[in-house]
Amino acid sequence: MFGIKKLLTDKKIRVTKNKIKLLGYLINKNCPVTAVEIIGNFSKESSLNKSTVYRIMDELCEKGLIFKFLSENGEYMYCFGKGEGKSHVHLVCDKCGDYYCKNINLDKILNNFDDFQTLSVNATFHGICSRCKK
Numbered sequence: 001m002f003g004i005k006k007l008l009t010d011k012k013i014r015v016t017k018n019k020i021k022l023l024g025y026l027i028n029k030n031c032p033v034t035a036v037e038i039i040g041n042f043s044k045e046s047s048l049n050k051s052t053v054y055r056i057m058d059e060l061c062e063k064g065l066i067f068k069f070l071s072e073n074g075e076y077m078y079c080f081g082k083g084e085g086k087s088h089v090h091l092v093c094d095k096c097g098d099y100y101c102k103n104i105n106l107d108k109i110l111n112n113f114d115d116f117q118t119l120s121v122n123a124t125f126h127g128i129c130s131r132c133k134k
């Protein structure tokens, strides 16, 4: 819990119980989840309704703590990004549809863009996950 508070204060985000809950949930998940999943998970908590979840997610996203991206199904997905906006990519299994987070060094690729200053990367790699390969 203490670590999550520090993540928020380091980014100058006002700490609330709900933000700690949502961020903790994403950290534990360790993979992208849809807004529907998040809202479903907290459905019993009256203080975390749909609009609160979206509002907090947007704030955390703006501050670079989490990633928000559009999945292949056109749904927004969220994941904990450790503030590594330029090296965080996603792998998606074409068989089961599971998403995985991956931090890779993209410096070599980004250096090829000459005059273009990359601020963030939203890349999804398609393939077959280890479970489906068996």
Ligand SMILES: [Zn+2]
Pocket (backbone or CB within 6 Å): 093, 094, 095, 096, 097, 098, 128, 129, 130, 131, 132
């Ligand atoms: Zn799979």
Ligand SMILES: [Zn+2]
Pocket (backbone or CB within 6 Å): 031, 032, 067, 079, 080, 081, 088, 089, 090, 100, 101, 102
């Ligand atoms: Zn991710």
